[in-house]
Amino acid sequence: MTHWRRWMAGLMLGLGLLLGGPLAMLAGPQVELEGNWATSDRSSAGLAPDPAAMREAVVQVYAARAFGWRGAFGAHTWLAVKPPGAQRYRVLQVTGWRRPTVSVRAGVPDRAWYGSLPALIADYRGAQAAALIPAIEAAVERYPFRDRYRVWPGPNSNTFVAWVIRQVPGLEVALPATAIGKDYLVSGWLARTPSDSGYQFSFHGLLGATLAAVEGIEVNLLGLTLGVDVARPALKLPGIGRVGLARPIAGAGPAGEGG
DSSP: OHHHHHHHHHHHHHHHHHHHHHHHHHHSTTSOSSOOTTTSOOOBOSOSOOTTTOOSOEEEEEEEEOSGGGGGTOEEEEEEEEOTTOSSEEEEEEOTTSSSSEEEEEEOTTBOBTTBOOEEEEEEEHHHHHHHHHHHHHHHHHOTTTTOOOSSSSSSHHHHHHHHHHHSTTOOOOOOTTOTTTTOOSSSSEEEOTTSSEEEEEETTTEEEEEETTTEEEEEETTEEEEEETTTTEEEETTTEEEESOOOOBSSSTTOOOO
16 A cells, blocks of 8 residues: 555656646646637737848747647747848748648748747858758658658658758757657657757657757656756756756847857
């Protein structure tokens, strides 16, 4: 009986750690549960330079809370590129409602994701961005799950962004802990982290661990991330995300502090 009680106590503690954050998000104002996707805010957040005034190349990576109840658990991520002299951005992302799943379209790079304002997590400019764009676009064309999408545990929009980042030397971006699906590895169980500062093990995005200078220490349980960043002290909690010092924006753009 004693062993059974300990097992149950451990199970309840584990469920509390995994679901406490998402439940808190559902109870708070950060997640809009009654929004309508057709009328949700899709306006610019003002984070991207005006392409008409910016002749230099730009590469950016964004993250925003997913729409509806999914936002209590995770975020949607996407990339945006603007070659030198281009008058418009191309937004690169994966969505679950179209086939092929990969979308490459001209558009506003920093639009709210159906009511959720985006955060800029990478900002590369100038010659560095210009060198990255061909490799990014080539990687997008090679993405192996163009006709397959699964919200949990992947492959999904975050699987796509993490995979593209790993394919492009010089594009070193740590995705948010709330980017469920980022740990779904396309092949094998071991890979470099998206920041290229360490390694991660993952069993189909359901169970894994990460050890890296930028991402810190992360444990992935059922797609949810528990972790700690030692370099810039912070906890990473399921649903809630990072609690502590913010990470600098990756890249060499004016908004960033270097890679």
